[in-house]
Amino acid sequence: MLPVTAAVLAVLAALLAWPVPALLGRARWPGRDPLVALVCWQAIGLAGGLSIIGALLVHGLAPWGHSLPEAWWSWIRGEPVGGPVRGDHWVTLTLAAVLALELVGVLALSWIRTARTRRRHRQLLELVVAPGAAPDTRLLEHPVPVAFCIPGARPLLVLSSGMVAELDEAELAAVVAHERAHLRERHHLYLLPFVAWEAALPVLPAAGRAHGAVRELVEMRADDVGLRELEGADPRRTLAQAIVAAAGRPGGAEVPGGALAVTGGAVRARVLRLLEPPSPLPAPARAAALLSAGLLLLLPTALLVLPAL
Known part of the structure; x- marks a missing residue:
């Protein structure tokens, strides 16, 4: 059997x-x-x-x-x-143990490294950011539009001064709603297994494909959830304009490791999806x-x- x-x-x-x-x-x-x-x-x-x-x-x-x-x-x-x-029985038993330890170990190591990176970036940012206009946001003095959130036990939602200056009030609210969706639904947990899968099996093309697909999907999901909080005649266009404004400036600020940014995923696909929404x-x-x-x-x-x- x-x-x-x-x-x-x-x-x-x-x-x-x-x-x-x-x-x-x-x-x-x-x-x-x-x-x-x-x-x-x-x-x-x-x-x-x-x-x-x-x-x-x-x-x-x-x-x-x-x-x-x-x-x-x-x-x-x-x-x-x-x-x-036979010898093949011992070989497969050994491979099963090695693969199980590798997958679990890489997952645990990815969790520890990502948590450590987020904690370090959060500590550094807290030294240079100021309270933002919204209660749960922080303002980073940087001329290029950038917005990101650092998930964790003490989440941090950061907007650059360039983002605040570039966007109008409705567009800024759309960006904040998008980042809040990431934090509320804990999208970083969706990504973690695929980060570990890609690290453990780098020769497997499906691992990289899965990671990229999940990253794009969590951004689309954040778009959808964020739209529910927005008001106005055309919230989809408002969010699309905000994404384009943040992604279209060359030489942008680098998003910290482990953070989720409003310009994450396939920007073009997300903008087209917002402007021409598919049927549910x-x-x-x-x-x-x-x-x-x-x-x-x-x-x-x-x-x-x-x-x-």
Whole structure:
């Protein structure tokens, strides 16, 4: 039973490592509902990691039992094996351990490094910024329009003096609403697994594609959430003009590492989406996408656990 399970998990891991991310990356519907697309990307990443580690683990433990729990328990207790233990079993067990440690370790290391970078930048900025016009904003003296937020336990929303001078009141409110959306929905947590995935598997093209797609989607999601707070005749055009004003000036200020900026993601695609909004994703399609994401997470788990029942 375990060799069949290992083969199915390996096929699933291969699909989630290349064709599935490629299809989702080329699809047009994510721009119609960025939040659902973000859920799908998270499911692909988690299911892909579980599948590849599970395939290696299941193949390596095959001589010890007919199901993963049974084989794992027998291996832990040092019980006699039910079949010959070949060199490939030990190799796959070693690879499973190394890959699991690498993915978890890189994720933890990325979290620590990013948190440390954000804390350092926050401390430096607090020395030079002044209170902004809005209660939760800070003003940075810099002639180039720039706006960003640093998430964390003590979030910081920074606007440059150039941004304040460049934009009118409505456009400035749009920028602030966009950055508040990042902080309120904790978009940095959506990005972290894909930063770690790309760092752990730099040779895998899907890792870079997934990171870029998720970064673009969190910006689109922040646009959508920010628009809900805006008033005026055409809030979409107002936010688009603010993005263009911030992105169109050469020699802009560098955004601190770990920050989320209003000019993040694909600016051109976001501006076109704001000026020509796509139709919302229909409820049945939305439900189908979420159901698919849930089933994608359940499939490798079921393959690992159900043979023991």
